[in-house]
Amino acid sequence: MTSSEKFTSMLEAIGLFVAIVGLIVLVASRFGGRRGDRVVAGVFLLPTVVLVLVGLVYPALRTIYYSFYDAAGSHYAGLDNYKTIFTSSDQITVLRNTVLWVVITPFVATAIGLLYAILVDKAKVEALAKAFIFLPMAISFVGASIIWKFIYEYRPDQPGVKQIGLLNQVLVWLGGSPHQWLINSPWNSLFLVVVMIWIQAGFAMTVLSAAIKAIPEDIVEAARLDGVKAWGMFRFVTVPSIRPALIVVLTTIGIGTLKVFDIVRTMTGGQFDTSVVANEFYAQSFRSNNQGLGAALAVLLFLLVVPIVLYNVRQLRRSETR
Template sequence: MQNPNEIPNGKTGPLTWIGANLGRILVSLIVPILTFVILWQGYIFLRDSDAPKLVIATIAIIWGVGGVALLFYVTNWLVEKLPGSWVRRIQPFVFVGPGLALLGWFLALPVLRTLYLSLLDETSTKFVGLENYKYAFTDRIMLEAFRNNLLWMIVGTSVCVVLGLLIAVLADRTKYESIYKSIIFLPMAISFVGSGVIWKFVYAYKGEGVGIQEIGLLNAIVVACGGQAQAWLLNPPWNNFLLIVIMVWMQTGYAMVLLSSAIKGIPAELLEAARVDGASEVQAFFKITIPYIQGTIITVTTTILIFSLKLFDIVRVMTGGNNGTNVIANEFYIERFTYNSPGRASAIAIVLLIAVIPVMVYNLRQFRERKAF
């Protein structure tokens, strides 16, 4: 009689294979469980421990770095126990899987939840369909926010890129290039909130009407030149341009550094050949420099464009969105945390996400065409 665990042609059946590999199976089950227990106990300790902060910080570093390394090692070890064809299929996901999981948990799921909340009323209990989106595109305050964001995108982005390019070209020809660039790049080290506080002192005023006093730097300069002190942040639409100055002050250094690096990558032979052929510096700039660094210009422009779309900190600190300076992100904050209307706030967040997506897609396409990744 034939053994039920044997297959014709001398091959063993599944029961025989399981018996022969029982140890490997048990190890493959126990090792991931132990890994999870170790990582979980470390998390519990960091969450509930009353140990000194230095001890907790040290353990957090060891637990974080070591835990990730252990997780990758164990997962890779388990995959390598599989047949060769399965190893080739699964192993790439061992390395990209945690990243995809984090993106899914912290990005994709919140977007889906926000989309769901945007279809509910202010209590998040009653389905209202597209009513919140109707508000987002018809309310006077929202239309003002869209207009201001468009102003930031066009004026702010253009000035940042043009100034950054101009400074990069001019600084490249000076003796103290590194000093000049360091000074211009320095505002990038300051937070947006910090920048807002600094410039609030510049635009500061006291009193109303003809009684305004020149307590701010700008008013002091105006009065010293024979002018009259102004309440700069109370006069729309010019107050929006004064806020855009802060963005230009911060982002020009970023544009300058990237564009300067791209300019230094232009072969000297190209510029020298242009000069030999009789081209002026202006002609060489527009015919050689600009086309050669076009990819970097697009990258810088789209990056600052996305920043201007998501702008929040400067407006919140300087004016709170009052006096015609409101922007989309600030209106989202007001709807959610002041008016406690998660439905409208979620709809505004989705609108902002949709507005950013085309810029990001265009940027990625440009990267792909230039084989940036």
């Protein structure tokens, strides 16, 4: 495809879309009054409902169905795929890594984000200081993975060979010998987790910083008059006041971490026992052509997300009614 063909194709798509919206608007504008309301609502919602039914509801049901079938999707296999996930040693490693990711990332990223938000709060260069931590959020997971792969890069420990990865060079400067960070399980997963923390700390910082600024000044002042010191202020004023924001940040990062795929795929391709559920789903579905197991892994991902979301919604409700 040439460049101009690509542009033509894009303009065609936009033109078609504008025509569809134009038609919707045309139909809707012919109906007024309370009776016309149903028609207007109908045409406004039609494209969304069709897309969501065809693109989300049907595929999700189909995937659940396939998760009970064999690799080719032709024979009913009962719960075999789910049994595989919880019994085969490869899949147990995948589950272990996923737990590692989900337990570590949200808490460390939130802790760093919170610490930084408090440290730079009301500082002269606050906006600039925040931008440093915030920028990784705009970077793709693929870009971030390349950046960190470069940090972890390893060159054999031989005379005349210089390290080009920063981490190994720091080791050499400190008198140690270089190390292959991404090879040895389970430590290699931790070095991948670092990348996710690097990305997510900025999100945590931004949301928590806004929450900290929303704490009423008189509460802080009253605590200070009572002689509350820095740690007490943090423990008894800041944290309780921003609790709802903390929960939102922790759960949002938790959900994002559950679905992490790009980092694992770009940095190790899931080799060296670093695979996680989202990556294993892709590998089983598209590389090993094991449709049944891939579907079961996708359903597992779904099931893992649900309780986190429900917890989040319940906490939000509770803080609203208070």
